[in-house]
Amino acid sequence: MRTRARGMGLMRIPRSQRVLAPAGHAWLFDLLFARPPTVTWAAAGTLPAGFERAEQFAVLPAGGGRSFMVSLASRRAASSALTSYNALRSGRRWLARRLLGAGLCTGLAQPLLRDRIDIGIASGASQGELADDFLWGHLRQVFGGGRLVVAFGGGSGPYRKPVLQVFSTGGTPLGYVKVGWNQWTREAVSREAAALRACAIRPMRVGVPRLLDDSRWRGLDLLVTAPLPQGIRRVGIGAPLPGAELLREISGLSAAHAGELSASPWWLGIRSRIQTGVTDPVTRSALSVATDRIERAHGGVPLEFGTWHGDLVPWNLARLGDRLYAWDWESSTPDAPLGFDAVHFHFQVAFVARRYPVERAVALAAAAARPALEALGIPRHVHDLIAALHLIELSVRHEEARRSSGDIDDRFCPAVVRVLERLPALPSGPADRDTARRAA
Numbered sequence: 001m002r003t004r005a006r007g008m009g010l011m012r013i014p015r016s017q018r019v020l021a022p023a024g025h026a027w028l029f030d031l032l033f034a035r036p037p038t039v040t041w042a043a044a045g046t047l048p049a050g051f052e053r054a055e056q057f058a059v060l061p062a063g064g065g066r067s068f069m070v071s072l073a074s075r076r077a078a079s080s081a082l083t084s085y086n087a088l089r090s091g092r093r094w095l096a097r098r099l100l101g102a103g104l105c106t107g108l109a110q111p112l113l114r115d116r117i118d119i120g121i122a123s124g125a126s127q128g129e130l131a132d133d134f135l136w137g138h139l140r141q142v143f144g145g146g147r148l149v150v151a152f153g154g155g156s157g158p159y160r161k162p163v164l165q166v167f168s169t170g171g172t173p174l175g176y177v178k179v180g181w182n183q184w185t186r187e188a189v190s191r192e193a194a195a196l197r198a199c200a201i202r203p204m205r206v207g208v209p210r211l212l213d214d215s216r217w218r219g220l221d222l223l224v225t226a227p228l229p230q231g232i233r234r235v236g237i238g239a240p241l242p243g244a245e246l247l248r249e250i251s252g253l254s255a256a257h258a259g260e261l262s263a264s265p266w267w268l269g270i271r272s273r274i275q276t277g278v279t280d281p282v283t284r285s286a287l288s289v290a291t292d293r294i295e296r297a298h299g300g301v302p303l304e305f306g307t308w309h310g311d312l313v314p315w316n317l318a319r320l321g322d323r324l325y326a327w328d329w330e331s332s333t334p335d336a337p338l339g340f341d342a343v344h345f346h347f348q349v350a351f352v353a354r355r356y357p358v359e360r361a362v363a364l365a366a367a368a369a370r371p372a373l374e375a376l377g378i379p380r381h382v383h384d385l386i387a388a389l390h391l392i393e394l395s396v397r398h399e400e401a402r403r404s405s406g407d408i409d410d411r412f413c414p415a416v417v418r419v420l421e422r423l424p425a426l427p428s429g430p431a432d433r434d435t436a437r438r439a440a
Contacts, residue, residue, distance in 0.1 A: 025059060025067040028154045028162055029117060031181055035218065038125050038133040044116035051120030054134075059115040060100070062153055063093075069117070070151045072110065073169070077149035079105035080171035084227075088234040088318055135217065139166060142213045142224050143174050157409050158401035161185040173227040175212055178330070180221030184404035188330035189214075189223040191310075195329035196225070198253040198307070205249055206242075207325040225327075232318040232325055237353040239314050241345045242324060244375035250341060251306030254334030261389075262299030265335045270396060278399040283413065286420040287395060290388075294423060298385050304338040304378070312341040313348040331397065339383075342372035343390040351411075358415040362391055388423045395420060 033041040040051055047053060055073055062068040070081050082101035086094050103109025121130060131137035139148055143166065152164040164177040180186035196211040209225035216222065261267050271291060278284040310331025318325045347365035350356045356364065366387035373383050395416050402408050 024065055024156065025069065025154065028069070028152065031179070031220070032135055032152075032162060033119050035133040038122050038129050040120050042118055042120065044118050047118050047120040050123055052123050053118045054121045055119040055136075057117045057119070058110075058113040059117060060113075064156065066153060066156055068151065068153045070104070071149045072113075072116075073147075074149045074167075074171070075105050075107055076171035077167040077169055078151075080167050080173065081149075081151035081165055084165075084167075084171075084173050085232070087232065090234075090236075133218070138215075138217045138222075139177065139224075142215070148174070156407070158398060158405045158407045159184070159188075160405060160407065161188070175227055176209070176225050178223040178225075180223070182404040184401040186221045189221050191332055192328075192330040193223055195253065195307070195309075195332040202253075205324070206246055207320070207323050208329070209327050228318065228325060228327070229320050232320045235314045235317040235319060235324075237314045237349055239317070241342055241369075241372055242312070242317070244372060246324065247338075247341050247372070247376060250309050250312075251304075251338055253307035253332075256304060256306040256338075257335075258302055258304050260300050261303055261337075261385075262295050264303065264305055264337075266305060266337060267295075269335070270392060273396050273400065277403060278396060279403050280399060280413075283395065283399055283417055283420075286417045287392060290392060290420045290423040294385070294388060294392075301382060301385060303382065303386075305335050306338055307332060307334045308336040308340040308344075310341075310344075311348070312345050313352070314345075315353075336393070337386055337389055339369070339373045339376055339378050339386040340390050340393065342369040342376070343387050344394075345369075347390070347394075358412060359419050362387065362419055365390075391416070391419065391423070 029041045033039055040048065042048070044056065055071055057069045057071055058078075060068045060070060070078050072078055079101040082097045082104065086097055086101075089097065100109060103112075121134065125133075136148055136150070139150075140146065147169050149167045149169055150164050151167075152162055154160050154162045161181060162177075162179040164179070166174045166177060168174060178185075178189050178192070180189040193211060193214040196208055199206075199208045200211065207229075209228060211224075212226055213222065213224035215224075274284060274287045274291065278287060309326060309329060310333065311328050312326065316326060316328045343365050346368040347361050350361035350364045350368075351358060354361075366384060369387065370380075370383055373386060374380065378386065395413075398409060398412055398416075402413075
C-alpha cells in the first residue's frame with residue numbers, strides 16, 4: 001500500500017523545531033486538528049507559541065504500518081479504548097490489548113509511551129471559536145454534553161478514513177464516528193447512513209449499529225453510530241457464510257426486481273462509472289473491454305437485483321447468543337445482482353485474510369460461493385457470471401477510491417487487470433473446488 005502524507009504544513013512552527021509525526025498518521029491529525037488560527041497539533045512539547053495543550057494522544061502501533069491514537073485525558077477511558085470489544089480480536093492481539101489496557105488503567109504504561117502528540121488551542125480563544133473549530137465541541141452536542149475521550153485510527157490505502165471511538169471519562173463506550181474527507185469516503189458514509197436507516201424501519205434477523213447522527217462539520221461528513229452490545233463475540237475467518245435467509249433479508253432492504261443484465265440500473269451504472277470514475281487508462285481499457293464482452297455474450301441473461309451489504313466478511317460480523325450482528329455498511333447499494341455478498345465473502349477471506357493472489361482468490365471465491373448461489377435460487381449457468389460481475393464492481397470501487405485518495409492497493413492492482421482480460425470465463429478447477437470446500 002502507498003499512503004500519501006500531508007505533513008504539518010499548516011502549523012506555525014519554526015523549521016528547526018519541527019518534529020514530524022510519521023506519515024502514517026500525520027494526515028489524520030492534519031485533517032482533524034489543523035484549524036488555524038484556533039486549533040493545531042504538534043509532537044509532544046513542541047506546540048507553537050500562543051497555544052495551550054488541550055489534549056495529548058499516545059500513538060500506538062496497530063500492525064501493517066498503521067497507528068492507533070489514544071487520548072491520555074482519562075486512564076479508564078484510555079484503557080477502555082484498548083479493551084472494549086476485545087472479544088472481537090484474535091488471541092495474540094487480544095492479549096496485547098489486554099496487557100496494555102491494564103497498564104494504561106493503572107498508569108504504569110504512560111511513562112513508556114514515547115510517541116505522543118499534543119493538541120493545542122489558541123490562548124484566549126472564545127468558546128464560540130472552539131465550538132466551531134474543535135471537533136470535540138461538535139461531538140459533545142451529538143452525545144449530549146459532558147467530557148469526551150476519543151481514540152482513533154485511519155487505515156491505509158485507497159479506502160482510508162478516520163474512524164473515532166468515543167468514550168466517557170469513566171470508560172463507557174458512547175459510539176463510533178466515521179469521517180468522510182474526500183469524494184469516495186463522503187459517499188461511503190452517505191451509503192452507510194442510508195443502509196442503517198433502511199435496517200431501522202423493519203424487523204431484521206441481523207443486528208446493526210443504531211444511527212445516532214449524520215451531519216457535516218467544517219467540510220467533513222460525520223456518521224455517528226451507537227456502540228455494539230457488550231458481550232458480542234468474534235466470528236473467525238473460518239466461519240461459514242451466513243445462510244441464504246439472511247442474504248435474502250439484506251437483498252430485501254430495497255425493492256427486489258428482476259430483468260436482463262444489460263437493461264438493469266446496476267449495469268448501466270457500472271458502464272457510466274467506468275467512464276467517469278476510472279482514470280487509470282490501463283484499468284479503464286480492461287474494464288471497458290470486459291464489460292463489452294460480457295454484454296455481447298450475457299446481456300440478455302435475466303438476473304435478480306436488490307441491496308447488498310457490500311463488505312459482508314467475518315471481521316465485520318459478530319454474534320451475541322444466536323443473533324448475528326453486521327457493521328461497516330459503507331459499500332452497501334441497492335440494485336446489485338443477487339449473490340454478490342456470497343462471492344464477496346469468499347473472495348475477501350481468500351484475498352485479504354489468507355493473502356492469496358487476486359487470480360487465485362477470484363477462482364476460489366467463484367467455486368466456494370456455488371452452494372450459496374444455489375440456495376438463493378440462482379441458476380448454475382449464471383454462477384460464473386455473478387463472480388465476473390462482482391470482480392468488475394470491486395475493480396470500479398477500487399479505482400473510484402484511488403481517484404479520491406491518490407492511493408492504490410498494490411496487491412489488487414495492477415494484478416486484477418490480468419484477470420479482467422479473461423472475463424467472463426472464470427474457470428474453477430478441481431483443486432480450487434477442493435480448497436473451497438475445505439475453506440467453507
